[in-house]
Amino acid sequence: MNEQNEWAVKANGATGRIDKWLAEQQDWSRSQVQDWLKAGHVEVDGRIVKPNYKMSGTENILVRIPEAVELEVLPENIPLDVVYEDSDVIVINKPKGMVVHPAAGHVSGTLVNALLYHCQDLSGINGVKRPGIVHRIDKDTSGLLMVAKNDLAHESLAQQLKDKTTERLYIALVHGEIPHELGTIEAPVGRDKNDRQRMTVTDKNSKAAVTHFRVLERYEGFTVVECKLETGRTHQIRVHMRYIGFPLAGDPKYGPRKTMKMNGQALHAAVLGFTHPRTGETLRFEADLPEEMTFEISQLKKLELES
Structure with a gap:
């Protein structure tokens, strides 16, 4: 990139939508690239194109990156x-x-x-x-x-x-009945090459990620788990639980859609512990589950008692 924040690149045989391809070339989100295309900041062989432009593989592309x-x-x-x-x-x-x-x-x-x-x-x-x-x-x-x-x-x-000396415990409601009581998921997390808004378990451009979990309750088709973070990657618990086949309930990005009347994933940061930066005192705090999660779990309990 030069001083004018321009980036020139050749397609070199690449095909498919230009917005998707450009997002994969740099650390840009696809929505960001689409905005640039709509605003005329991207030229293909000297002309403005739409985000859904299909590449032939022979193009010369110029991206003018607007100042933030x-x-x-x-x-x-x-x-x-x-x-x-x-x-x-x-x-x-x-x-x-x-x-x-x-x-x-x-x-x-x-x-x-x-x-x-x-x-x-x-x-x-x-x-x-x-x-x-x-x-x-x-x-x-x-x-x-x-x-x-x-x-x-x-x-x-x-x-x-x-240094991984903080204590961070999360409570999650996941799909499926986890058969074992304890588990550790050690799998690297990075951005999904097919969707820049999602993370996934991948060996490419990823960071080490470790999640420990413990089963708290089981219901028909669901499990309540306590997750302990050893690392703090983006969407780590959501990605890891999906990776082992037990995605979070209500998660529109990584789980089955519309299985519960929840707006977003059933995940709550319930415990936080750390050393006070000035006094050296060990501090530990707990927060009750939000009403939405408590209600969904109570409905599962009710169904189990009625069955």
């Missing part, structure tokens, strides 16, 4: 379920449906917007879009999240995550 527009992240008066707070750390029980930090498509209503209103003192290590954010959980995953209020706390908590 810096998001203005504003404080918003959004209620927060604060589990713990002091001058260094704040622990939040994040509701399902809330995005952790602003990004394209989610510039407001995020946890960061709420945090900026609640407390102005957040660490700046991750920049203006992710102040205080040490780790994330998915939009439709509920539960506990630790946030750093200064750089000292941020560095300490980030190191604990890297």
Whole structure:
């Protein structure tokens, strides 16, 4: 790429949709590439084409990458379920449906917007879009999240995550009846080459990922499991449970569709433990399952009692 943020490439025999092919060439999402194509930022042999353009394999392609527009992240008066707070750390029980930090498509209503209103003192290590954010959980995953209020706390908590000394336990409702009580899934996770919005178990461009699980309850066609993260890859539990044949209930991306009246995966960050960055005290917090998950599990119990 040159100073004007232009990228020239030859098709070299490649065929298929141009949006899909371009997304695979760089670390771009397919939706991002589609936006560029619609805006005329991509030329094929000197002409503008649509995202569904079918390549013949002989094209010369020029991508003009638009400059990123810096998001203005504003404080918003959004209620927060604060589990713990002091001058260094704040622990939040994040509701399902809330995005952790602003990004394209989610510039407001995020946890960061709420945090900026609640407390102005957040660490700046991750920049203006992710102040205080040490780790994330998915939009439709509920539960506990630790946030750093200064750089000292941020560095300490980030190191604990890297050293795998934090305790992170999740409760999940999965499809199928897992026959054994305990298990460990050790399988590398990377981006799905066929869908840039999904992750998958793959040996290419992947990172090591380890999930330990323990069966808590079994019902007809479902199992409630406790998952312990050793690593924290994107969508790790969702990808790993699908990989072994027990996808999460309600998961629109990795599981069967419309099997329950849930909006998103049945996954809750129930336990979070770490060492306080200043005092050295061991802190451990628990958060009850959200009502939606509790209801679905109670319905499974009810059906079992009636059968």
